[in-house]
Each structure stands twice: as C-alpha cells, then as structure tokens.
Amino acid sequence: MTSSEPEYDSISAQYSAVKKTQVGNIIEYYTVYKYILPSLLDDSGLLTGKRVLDLGCGEGRHTRQLKALCCDYILGVDQSSKMIDLAREAERLDPKGIEYLVGDVKQLPPPEQPFDLVTAFFLFPHAQTRTELLDMARTVYSQLGENKQLIGVTADFKLDPPEFNLRKYGLMKSIKASVDKGSIPDGTEHTTHTLSQARKLDDDNNQHLSIIEYPYLSELDLVEAHDAYIEQFLVDTKTCLSNGICLTVDYQALYRVTQQFTRNTTQLNCIKIRCLGLNDICQIPKYVKEYFPHTKIL
Numbered sequence: 140m141t142s143s144e145p146e147y148d149s150i151s152a153q154y155s156a157v158k159k160t161q162v163g164n165i166i167e168y169y170t171v172y173k174y175i176l177p178s179l180l181d182d183s184g185l186l187t188g189k190r191v192l193d194l195g196c197g198e199g200r201h202t203r204q205l206k207a208l209c210c211d212y213i214l215g216v217d218q219s220s221k222m223i224d225l226a227r228e229a230e231r232l233d234p235k236g237i238e239y240l241v242g243d244v245k246q247l248p249p250p251e252q253p254f255d256l257v258t259a260f261f262l263f264p265h266a267q268t269r270t271e272l273l274d275m276a277r278t279v280y281s282q283l284g285e286n287k288q289l290i291g292v293t294a295d296f297k298l299d300p301p302e303f304n305l306r307k308y309g310l311m312k313s314i315k316a317s318v319d320k321g322s323i324p325d326g327t328e329h330t331t332h333t334l335s336q337a338r339k340l341d342d343d344n345n346q347h348l349s350i351i352e353y354p355y356l357s358e359l360d361l362v363e364a365h366d367a368y369i370e371q372f373l374v375d376t377k378t379c380l381s382n383g384i385c386l387t388v389d390y391q392a393l394y395r396v397t398q399q400f401t402r403n404t405t406q407l408n409c410i411k412i413r414c415l416g417l418n419d420i421c422q423i424p425k426y427v428k429e430y431f432p433h434t435k436i437l
Contacts (some may be wrong), residue, residue, distance in 0.1 A: 162295050175290055187211070188210075190210065190256075191206075192282050194216050195260065195261065196217050197219075197226070199215050202239075206237050212238075214238045215238070218240050223241045229291055244275055249282070253282065253285075255288075257279050273360065298306040361386065375406055387415075387416040397430065401428040423436050
C-alpha cells in the first residue's frame with residue numbers, strides 16, 4: 140500500500156481480516172494464477188529459478204501464494220510497517236523463506252540482482268498524481284531484468300453505480316467524482332465499504348436473499364465467500380440445488396452462519412449435500428458430523 144503510513148498502520152489488522160473474506164480474492168486468484176501467470180511457469184507449473192518482487196504486498200497474502208510456486212527468492216515491500224509486521228508474523232509462524240521490507244515503492248533503489256517478475260496488486264490506484272504513477276513505473280522498470288514481466292491488478296472505477304454494489308459479497312465501492320464523461324480526475328478518492336460478518340442470523344431473516352435455482356450443479360466452492368452468500372446457498376439447498384452436491388466452504392464461515400451448528404433451518408435444508416469439504420481445519424469436531432448426519436465430511 141502506498142497511502143500514508145498512519146492510515147494503513149491503524150487499520151492493518153482489520154484490513155487483513157477483510158481481505159480474507161472478499162469475493163474479489165477469488166476473482167484475483169483466477170485472473171492472475173489461472174489466466175496470466177501460467178505463461179510464466181515452467182513445465183511443472185512452478186516459478187522454479189525465478190526471483191519475484193511483490194510491491195505493495197500488505198500482510199503478504201499474495202507473497203505467500205507466489206512463494207508456494209517455488210520461486211527461488213521473493214521479496215515483499217510495503218510502506219506500512221504494521222502490514223509488514225503482520226507479514227513477518229505469518230512468516231515466523233509458518234516459515235517459507237520470504238523476505239519483507241518496509242519501504243516506499245516510489246523510492247526503491249535498483250536491486251543488486253534484477254527480478255524476473257514484479258507483481259503489484261492494487262498498488263497503482265494509490266498514486267495521487269501522474270508524477271507519482273510515473274515514479275511507480277520507474278521503480279518497476281528499475282527492478283526488472285531485460286524482457287521480464289510485470290503483473291499489475293487494479294480496479295476499474297468507470298462502472299455504472301449498480302456494479303459497485305457488491306453487498307451480497309460484503310463489499311461496496313464508491314468514488315467522489317462523476318464518470319459521466321468517461322474519465323476520472325487524477326487523485327480522485329475512492330472508498331471501499333466492508334460489511335460486518337458478525338450479524339445475527341435468525342430463522343426468519345432470509346427473505347431478502349433472492350432464490351437462485353441450479354438444477355445441474357454438482358460442485359460448489361464457497362471458500363472465501365461472504366457469510367450472506369454462503370447462507371443463501373445453505374438455506375436454498377433443499378429447493379434450488381440438485382441432489383448429491385459437493386460443497387466446499389470455510390469452516391469459520393460455516394460456524395457463523397449455522398449459529399455454531401445449532402440452526403435448524405439450514406440443517407433441515409442441507410439434506411442434498413453429499414459431501415462437505417471444510418477449509419482451514421485440521422480435525423473435524425463431532426458436532427459438525429452431527430449437524431450433517433448424512434453428509435461425508437472431507
């Protein structure tokens with residue numbers, strides 16, 4: 140991140156938690172790791188032998204994903220010391236050989252050895268002026284080896300207002316400018332609103348969720364989906380989903396939307412779930428099996 144350090148230092152923990160739940164993460168993953176990155180991988184689908192620089196790395200989410208592709212060296216850089224603290228703590232708990240640096244992306248010195256790949260996830264929108272954006276571009280150029288690649292992901296704010304509303308995914312975006320003429324002034328502030336995951340779920344509060352029918356669906360992956368989206372599919376399973384569906388979901392999200400696996404509404408409606416894969420859990424609690432008595436827990 141390249142906005143002022145105090146801003147991101149003060150929200151680092153909350154920002155990290157929110158990024159784990161946004162649907163945008165799934166879109167980013169598909170776009171980068173399934174569509175763009177494969178052309179840079181070796182025959183084994185890895186970054187073996189490559190040096191990677193992750194600019195604006197935040198708490199290191201993408202840095203860790205890139206390291207999992209077996210690059211020889213990776214460095215994550217962020218201006219927020221608190222974000223880097225989170226990244227280093229994750230590295231301490233699960234060492235992967237990642238280095239992190241607190242630094243202004245616009246002022247990084249050239250490396251002793253050039254990088255084969257530079258990534259910049261939502262870095263460039265933080266440039267307040269064209270001069271700052273050019274400084275970022277110069278940094279990228281100075282870090283890369285000859286004919287090496289940059290992968291940059293940014294947001295498109297030239298959208299109709301309804302497209303900003305991702306409320307069911309727990310996210311809304313807004314800008315303080317009109318886009319009627321198809322351009323946005325330099326330095327225009329954009330705001331991301333995240334919706335609370337900790338809302339009370341009662342048996343009768345699902346009327347606002349639209350009914351979607353998927354008669355031929357056999358697998359459903361809701362990892363990192365927002366709670367409201369998970370709840371919609373669980374409640375609609377009985378009437379809208381085909382028999383024998385295999386569901387993959389985050390354990391903590393499932394724990395919340397089922398009210399600690401005590402919510403009768405979803406339990407009764409989940410009879411069509413053939414198998415259930417739980418993310419981020421090593422040992423399956425007994426009460427999960429009791430809540431899904433006819434489901435194979437993976």
